[in-house]
Amino acid sequence: MPTRIFSSLLVMMALLFSGPASAQTKNRDKARAHYESAEKFYQKAEFRKALDDYLKVLDYIERDSIPDMYFNIAQCHRQLAEVEKALFYYRLFLSKSPTSPLRPEVEKHIAGLESERQKTTKPKGKVTIITDPPGANILIDTFEGVGVGVTPKVLEVEVGTHILVLRLENYKDITHQLVVEADKMVVVQHNLVQSSGGDNVKTEDAKSLLTRDDTNKNGNAKTPDVVGTPLPVPFYSRWWFWTGVGATVVFAAATGYFGMQTLSLKKEWDDTGDPNKKSDGEDARLFTDIFLGATVITAGLTLWGVLSYDGGTAMPRQPEKGSAWLLPSCGNAGCGFVFTYNF
Secondary structure, three states: OOOOOOHHHHHHHHHHOOOOOHHHHHHHHHHHHHHHHHHHHHHHHHHHHHHHHHHHOOOOOOOOOOHHHHHHHHHHHHOOHHHHHHHHHHHHHHHOOOOOOOOOHHHHHHHHHHHHHHHHOEEEEEEEEEEOOOEEEEEOOOOOOOOEEOOOOOEEOOOHHHHHHHOOOOEEEEEEEEEEOOOOOOEEEEEOOOOOOOOOOOOOOOOHHHHOOOOOOOOOOOOOOOOOOOOOOOHOHHOOOOOHHHHHHHHHHHHHHHHHHHHHHHHHHHHHOHHHHHHHHHHHHHHHHHHHHHHHHHHHHHEEEEEEEEEEOOOOOOOOOEEEEEEEEEEOOOEEEEEEOOO
16 A cells, blocks of 8 residues: 555656646646546556556656556556556566666566466467468367468467367368377378369367367378377277286296296206206206297287377277288187288
């Protein structure tokens, strides 16, 4: 309150003792009237009305002639939780009146508003959008309007799930569910398909787009490459990954056990010359070799599955034409491996 009184006195003095020219008298009276009205509204916590009158004062005074008006305007914006505007006017006030006794309070308000802005500002991620042909209008979370630009374009978009619409005259609309993560780059690439003369281009209901991925709804649409973002379904949530890991661990443990047995039996045979120890050692070495091979195979297949996994299905992506796959599989009778060749 003392700060408000001090600021009010400064402004009133400036309005009372501004230039005496008759041409300014009328404007000065109007400025004083709006200022007094603003003060009354402010005291009644009607900050929006107070702000309107403070701004009208600026219409009737010379620019920057009363810097304390910027302080009052900033106070109203702060009370209205309009952080960006409050920061602007606080800083404008300091730039026009750097030695003001109000400076410590203003700097305190600026620090508090900056902290609040960091808490409320949503993080953003980058989205690169490419179409063939280029020039498609980009709409995000809307099906109408001028959009946010044309392809190709790199945008900063708030983190979360969005609806992306790509629209180009004489081409069918592309609708795309867009998932943006903080500090990650998403690349969306589509080939646009020409529409026939009488066809009405329809966009799908926005709610349905939030529940499924329609990236490939058009025949020539390319699956977007998502760079640096986690897979929709992590590979470590799939049964085949843990089957492979478990089998690798078991086989590795067996390899270690029989390997130690082999070394122990060899040492006993060297010391005693007992032929039974030699025979047992050779059996242990055979089991060591078998389990070592099994360890290498299961580890290799598991790694292959991880590297080939695209996150969209319960298994790694389908083999391309002419490729062969050997993958772990479990059924009612037990677990094993399935060999698949795609003709």
